[in-house]
Amino acid sequence: MKAAKITLIxxxxxxxxxxxxxxxxxxxxxxxxxxxGCHSMHSPKAGGSFLLVGxxxxxxxxxxxxxxxxxxxxxxxxxxxxxxxxxxxxRTPGGDFGWLRKTYxxxxxxxxxxxxxxxxxxxxxxxxxxxxxxxxxxxxxxxxFPSAQLACNSCHDPHGQYRRLQSGTIAKTGAPIKxxxxxxxxxxxxxxxxxxxxYRLLAGAGYTKDGITFxxxxxxxxxxxxxxxxxxxxxxxxxGVATASGHVTWxxxxxxxxxxxxSSGNYVHPVDESLGSTIAANYNSYVKSGDxxxxxxxxxxxxxxxxxxxxxxxxxxxxxxxxxxxxLKAGPGSTDQVMCLSCHRAHAxxxxxxxxxxxxxxxxxxxxxxxxxxxxxxxxxxxPLQHRGRTMAEWKTAYYDRPVTQFATYQRVFCNKCHAxx
Amino acid sequence: xxxYNKKQAIRILPAxxxxxxxxxxxxATNVKSAYLYNLSNFSGKIPxxxxxxxxxxxxxxxxxxxxxxxxxxxxxxxxxxxxxDNRALGTIYDIAVDEKGDLLLLSFDFSHPADGPDxxxxxxxxxxxxxxxxxxxxxxxxxxxxxxxxxxxxGGELLLVSTSRMQAIVTDRNGKxxxxxxxxxxVDVPEKDRLTTEIFGFSVDRSxxxxxxxxxxxxxxxxxxxxxxIVSFGKSGSAPGMFGVxxxxxxxxxxxxxxxxxxxxxxxxxxxxxxxxxxxGYRGEKPWNLIRPNEVAVGNSGKLYxxxxxxxxxxxxxxxxxxxxxxxx
Numbered sequence: 001m002k003a004a005k006i007t008l009i010x011x012x013x014x015x016x017x018x019x020x021x022x023x024x025x026x027x028x029x030x031x032x033x034x035x036x037g038c039h040s041m042h043s044p045k046a047g048g049s050f051l052l053v054g055x056x057x058x059x060x061x062x063x064x065x066x067x068x069x070x071x072x073x074x075x076x077x078x079x080x081x082x083x084x085x086x087x088x089x090x091r092t093p094g095g096d097f098g099w100l101r102k103t104y105x106x107x108x109x110x111x112x113x114x115x116x117x118x119x120x121x122x123x124x125x126x127x128x129x130x131x132x133x134x135x136x137x138x139x140x141x142x143x144x145f146p147s148a149q150l151a152c153n154s155c156h157d158p159h160g161q162y163r164r165l166q167s168g169t170i171a172k173t174g175a176p177i178k179x180x181x182x183x184x185x186x187x188x189x190x191x192x193x194x195x196x197x198x199y200r201l202l203a204g205a206g207y208t209k210d211g212i213t214f215x216x217x218x219x220x221x222x223x224x225x226x227x228x229x230x231x232x233x234x235x236x237x238x239x240g241v242a243t244a245s246g247h248v249t250w251x252x253x254x255x256x257x258x259x260x261x262x263s264s265g266n267y268v269h270p271v272d273e274s275l276g277s278t279i280a281a282n283y284n285s286y287v288k289s290g291d292x293x294x295x296x297x298x299x300x301x302x303x304x305x306x307x308x309x310x311x312x313x314x315x316x317x318x319x320x321x322x323x324x325x326x327x328l329k330a331g332p333g334s335t336d337q338v339m340c341l342s343c344h345r346a347h348a349x350x351x352x353x354x355x356x357x358x359x360x361x362x363x364x365x366x367x368x369x370x371x372x373x374x375x376x377x378x379x380x381x382x383x384p385l386q387h388r389g390r391t392m393a394e395w396k397t398a399y400y401d402r403p404v405t406q407f408a409t410y411q412r413v414f415c416n417k418c419h420a421x422x
Numbered sequence: 423x424x425x426y427n428k429k430q431a432i433r434i435l436p437a438x439x440x441x442x443x444x445x446x447x448x449x450a451t452n453v454k455s456a457y458l459y460n461l462s463n464f465s466g467k468i469p470x471x472x473x474x475x476x477x478x479x480x481x482x483x484x485x486x487x488x489x490x491x492x493x494x495x496x497x498x499x500x501x502x503x504x505x506x507d508n509r510a511l512g513t514i515y516d517i518a519v520d521e522k523g524d525l526l527l528l529s530f531d532f533s534h535p536a537d538g539p540d541x542x543x544x545x546x547x548x549x550x551x552x553x554x555x556x557x558x559x560x561x562x563x564x565x566x567x568x569x570x571x572x573x574x575x576x577g578g579e580l581l582l583v584s585t586s587r588m589q590a591i592v593t594d595r596n597g598k599x600x601x602x603x604x605x606x607x608x609v610d611v612p613e614k615d616r617l618t619t620e621i622f623g624f625s626v627d628r629s630x631x632x633x634x635x636x637x638x639x640x641x642x643x644x645x646x647x648x649x650x651x652i653v654s655f656g657k658s659g660s661a662p663g664m665f666g667v668x669x670x671x672x673x674x675x676x677x678x679x680x681x682x683x684x685x686x687x688x689x690x691x692x693x694x695x696x697x698x699x700x701x702x703g704y705r706g707e708k709p710w711n712l713i714r715p716n717e718v719a720v721g722n723s724g725k726l727y728x729x730x731x732x733x734x735x736x737x738x739x740x741x742x743x744x745x746x747x748x749x750x751x
């Protein structure tokens with residue numbers, strides 16, 4: 001009877017949190033969620049493991065996180081809602097796994113070329129939803145993690161045990177987790193007696209999956225509403241730089257699986273390195289091709305985010321937002337860092353290699369329009385190689401609906417945000 | 423032998439009837455479900471995953487919308503026609519059928535997303551040939567920017583629903599605004615929380631009542647055509663009859679409420695008093711099993727159409743009630 005009462009209280013609290021609270025935090029609330037949301041105690045189920053309600057680990061997550069409409073917690077667009085010419089609908093900073101379903105074809109000199117949807121993101125395996133093993137890479141590029149094992153829980157701790165204590169230390173046990181630590185606001189900061197979850201339930205030190213072990217979690221803060229078109233206002237996730245007390249940098253965290261991609265000892269694009277005064281100055285002055293009149297006060301672009309050189313979550317929270325306020329537009333200083341997410345989205349994007357912007361052609365726009373098979377200015381015989389089977393509208397969705405007027409009439413690839421060679 | 427006078431009899435009568443009702447639990451609804459078949463074509467079962475359904479009961483046909491293509495199935499679940507490759511129809515998001523058998527398509531153009539998606543109603547004949555378009559107009563301020571993703575015909579009017587915004591509007595056949603519903607307000611969801619709450623399942627019953635589920639509330643709601651909340655029901659949990667992540671909802675001809683529960687892959691049946699009766703499906707590979715079902719729609723002759731994942735297609739069940747007032751024996 002006592003147990004029943006406790007259950008009732010817990011359920012009531014959960015209902016209150018879900019129904020009345022700020023629902024972006026609901027269900028996971030920074031830590032382990034309601035058991036029944038993922039595990040079925042008594043219902044018969046064929047196959048599977050761990051009593052998961054889905055056919056596999058990722059399918060269990062997508063039971064809630066897949067949907068046909070834009071919703072804050074959707075990170076995958078339902079397949080049936082995406083016909084020819086229709087892009088995934090979610091605009092989260094991490095991107096929509098639905099891009100994995102978007103295979104583009106185009107004909108050049110009589111030959112049909114295919115851009116396999118699999119190259120648009122992390123190929124999580126979610127059999128119920130039609131997400132299959134990466135058909136191209138047998139292992140993580142730059143590492144050994146087997147593609148055949150890639151699931152949501154390869155990167156996220158589904159039980160959300162990692163927590164941030166008031167001391168700043170990331171621990172797997174200790175003070176109870178009261179809320180998500182991903183979002184800004186004082187209620188999402190730890191107290192002397194209570195912890196908050198780590199950013200996005202990411203895997204922390206000692207978390208081991210299929211032969212790889214994480215060494216810590218990276219620091220970041222995000223606005224609680226983060227899934228929105230960026231036609232008007234950008235969503236800024238404030239990525240930080242922290243290495244102490246259970247933290248690692250963003251580059252180190254990604255390098256858990258993609259070690260050879262990290263610039264430490266490898267001849268690849270720098271990550272976890274300061275931008276330096278020249279690059280920071282370029283970033284701040286760059287508006288678009290041919291326009292270097294910008295200032296640091298308004299320079300930020302979510303197409304090329306950077307890691308603020310701080311592990312102070314309060315400072316990061318001040319930079320995270322979605323409403324276009326001036327504080328969110330500040331560009332980098334010379335000690336801020338470039339990281340993997342400066343160029344890539346974590347889940348998937350509308351561009352090959354899950355890049356935030358296309359670098360498959362020197363231009364992102366042609367004659368004041370996005371690239372596209374319907375761009376009237378793209379008439380050369382090489383045009384199919386340039387638009388690669390998308391319409392202008394489809395390219396626009398890859399840029400989270402930004403008006404093309406934000407770019408130059410002939411906008412060069414966005415590498416120039418830092419390098420300003422255009 | 424003791425005899426009762428007329429006055430005494432009148433006093434006893436209500437108690438007698440009360441006793442009678444309480445003594446016969448058989449009056450509670452019993453429901454029997456049976457798997458029939460999957461929607462198919464001449465190559466076999468069509469391996470759909472999570473599609474949109476519309477049942478045209480007047481003609482006993484089923485419409486399935488998948489990636490912008492509409493397929494039509496006859497009363498035995500065989501595909502008889504398809505359309506949707508005409509660019510003039512835009513990207514089709516939902517389908518309804520009017521009393522004459524003409525088709526209404528909720529069409530979108532995403533070419534200019536920064537200005538908001540452009541949508542309209544495409545009127546087609548039964549072959550999907552475009553006959554005309556209807557634009558929605560005259561929306562009041564509360565519905566500024568309204569963008570539907572579901573559409574129903576209700577008593578000769580159009581009912582358009584935005585599940586993420588938790589609103590609906592009613593228009594006449596020419597798209598002129600008649601009435602609006604703010605479900606978010608009705609079930610106490612503030613504007614800022616709607617994207618994280620949203621409606622999962624939605625349908626309209628024969629009386630024009632609107633049924634919908636809100637998964638994060640663990641509740642199903644019924645709202646009258648006048649916009650009054652008639653009832654809400656459901657409790658969170660994983661036992662039979664409890665709500666985990668619920669989605670599709672419908673009412674069968676016996677007045678039973680059918681609610682899809684995604685987590686346990688079942689369709690739950692509640693009687694007209696919202697008492698749990700039974701559930702069927704369950705995750706598995708057998709023909710009668712379901713894998714993460716989503717939508718449910720009621721057809722003629724007790725048929726029930728259920729969408730699901732993993733290319734399992736649209737499963738068709740029969741549902742019959744017995745031992746109930748008005749139910750089949």
